[in-house]
Amino acid sequence: MSVSAQILVVSNKEEAALTKCLTGFGYAASRMDYSKFKSEKIASPLYDLILFLNNDGRDQLSGLKEALTEQTSQILIIGENPFSDSIQSIPTTFCDMELERRLASLVRLQVMKREFIRRSETTSQYGLKAKDLPDPVSEETSKNILLVGTESDVLGQVMLQLDRGTQINVCQNAMSAMDELQSTQYDAMILLGAGQGDVNLRFANDVRANSRLFNLPIIFILDHESNRQAAYVHGASDIVLNPSEMKNLRVRTFLHINQADYRFSLQKLFKTSKPLPVTDGPTDLYSFGFMRAHLNNLISDHRAEDKYLTIATLDITNLKAINEEFGYAAGDQVLRQIGNIISFLVRGEDICCRYEGNKFLIALPCTGIDQARFALNRVYGVTKTTEFAVAGQDKPVAARVEMGLAEMAEQETVEETIRRCKGVSMVTTQAAAS
The missing domain is CATH 3.30.70.270 (Reverse transcriptase/Diguanylate cyclase domain)
Structure with a gap:
């Protein structure tokens, strides 16, 4: 039976509910315990994503950072994440929609990476040289992000998390943000909270209805878990809970920016190949x-x-x-x-x-x-x-x-x-x- 992705679940016990959930999303799931994972060198091409279940209070991931950063498979940690600056995670209190969206984003990035390589190989058959291939992912310092909101304490935390040369512009409210998005090219937008009367949720919906802005990554920073599902329904690419998940902001934001980079690179590959x-x-x-x-x-x-x-x-x-x-x-x-x-x-x-x-x-x-x-x-x-x-x-x-x-x-x-x-x-x- 065909699937969308092959997922390896690293856990010390069978997780029937999680396996059922993954199968329902269209994935094939297999399990391996931590000791076996640490002793065996996993061949990355076998899996599109490796999911670590870190929910029993022990430091299961200790000593694995080098091995994880060398993986070409996407990685997601459920539970405590000691590598929040570089590896995706999701809290154990996730809702099904949140898990589905996070997995889908990681799997899609993997699919786009492989499609870029595959399409480059096909184009090379028509005479495109390796030196003419576009770069799939550009530097973080070249990214332009719009922040929408006025909460000064949250703004400060966002600036601290993204302070790697990223260009950040601040817009006080959703009403003026649409004009800003129409006039300037942004790589992502971060919305602070659902907004009074859910104004930010409605604004995200309006952005998704705009053909030019349809693919813009939208990250919500939420104060209440109860708004998680509503944010996804209204077009969120991802959500970050404040303050418990703020350390994950950068890696979650750039997951979606990297997706956009690969989309642009595939388009650029086509334009570069037009003389052929x-x-x-x-x-x-x-x-x-x-x-x-x-x-x-x-x-x-x-x-x-x-x-x-x-x-x-x-x-x-x-x-x-x-x-x-x-x-x-x-x-x-x-x-x-x-x-x-x-x-x-x-x-x-x-x-x-x-x-x-x-x-x-x-x-x-x-x-x-x-x-x-x-x-x-x-x-x-x-x-x-x-x-x-x-x-x-x-x-x-x-x-x-x-x-x-x-x-x-x-x-x-x-x-x-x-x-x-x-x-x-x-x-x-x-x-x-x-």
């Missing part, structure tokens, strides 16, 4: 030739690791009618605008191309069909409701679109999966930030 024969002219997406070469590696990796791989298609069902009524130049303009929407709104790890005349193809690595529906809902909603400007026409042109998706089955070809995509409906949900 990898692009579909009308849509300005990857060509299907490139996609075919890349899918060979993607499918091979996912089958070897028993990972989900979902394929989605988007069809412009009235493209022939647009060409006949307005001309082929108009049809090409509609194709390019839809291509721009898809490339902007898909997650960083997803890859898209034009498959044939009126059909687009999106591959979603390590993603089951329900997660894929959630991730693609915004793409579907925007393309379905947008009217497109066409040169020489006074009125906008409407494109009718249909979207379908299917998990790739074992031994199935891409063409067979694409045929199964047709007629699979999209369920309207609030899309997750990417």
Whole structure:
């Protein structure tokens, strides 16, 4: 059975409830006790994430820092975290949604790292040199973070935690923060508290509804555990409880900034490769030739690791009618605008191309069909409701679109999966930030 990620739980006893929770999130979980973990050198590629359960009051992690920092797998500690400056953790009082989001963020970063390496390898087949590859993660000193709130004591703690040359701007309230976000490029936003009358929660929701700011990492610093779930529901990327979790602020913030870095690097890799024969002219997406070469590696990796791989298609069902009524130049303009929407709104790890005349193809690595529906809902909603400007026409042109998706089955070809995509409906949900 396919999964989204392989997780190793390091614990001295069976944790049936935790294992059930991980399985419910779509992960495969195996367990190892601390003594075995310390005596054996774990091969990082076997696991996407190693989860340490540190909840029995003993210093189980003593002497492991060097071993942990050398791991290429993502790491999460449940309970006391002696390495809060470099390793992610979550308190033992976590709610299920908090655990799910933290795990999903760490797993997605791992998926994006592997996809960057894989896509770089495919691009190198077309002639891109290693020296021309973009740097996946930039320095912390180049990051620009907006703080929203007026609590001077909390502001001071935030400044202390992030004081590594990071550029920090302060905005007193949510009303003026939107103008600030629109006028300046920020790498993340930190909201201090839920705000009077939940104003910060509503503001986070407004940011998620803004197409330009949709992917902005949003970190809430909360004074009350009771607001945890509400913050996630309203669009939080992560939360930090004040004062108990303030020492985790930096590592949690930069987890999401690093995700954004990898998304940008994958976009930059595409732009760098444009002089090579990898692009579909009308849509300005990857060509299907490139996609075919890349899918060979993607499918091979996912089958070897028993990972989900979902394929989605988007069809412009009235493209022939647009060409006949307005001309082929108009049809090409509609194709390019839809291509721009898809490339902007898909997650960083997803890859898209034009498959044939009126059909687009999106591959979603390590993603089951329900997660894929959630991730693609915004793409579907925007393309379905947008009217497109066409040169020489006074009125906008409407494109009718249909979207379908299917998990790739074992031994199935891409063409067979694409045929199964047709007629699979999209369920309207609030899309997750990417």
